Amino acid sequence: MAGNPSTIIGSPGRSETCAGCEADLKVCLNCVSYDPRAAYQCRDRRAxxxxxxxxxxxxxxxxxxxxxxxxxxxxxxxxxxxxxxxKKLLGD
Structure with missing residues (x-):
């Protein structure tokens, strides 16, 4: 994902999407607690x-x-x- 600049103030709601690509904004990948090395990939144990x-x-x-x-x-x-x-090796 290339990303786009955000104009959101505060946290996005569940139904908010990116104006540039329509991707959901309230996703684990956009959370401060997201950590691929943690249990459930989240540092917040309450989640x-x-x-x-x-x-x-x-x-x-x-x-x-x-x-x-x-x-x-x-x-x-x-x-x-x-x-x-x-691509050449795989014939694509």
Missing amino acids: ELVADKHLANYCEWFEFARREWKGPRASNPREQQARDAL
Whole structure:
């Protein structure tokens, strides 16, 4: 996901989506407690298991993670060469 700058003040509601791509905003991946190395991928022990981390949920412990907007990532020629070699290898 490339990301878009956010204009949201406070935490998003369950039905709020990104203006740029329509992705859900109240998702585990946007929470300050999200940690892929923790149990249930959440550092907040009060939270219940959420199976789909990229979909909106009803977690009452959700806190929107504020991140610095860095804009789109510049293309890396070595990365593109590696992707092209893999596609050639797999016949895509």
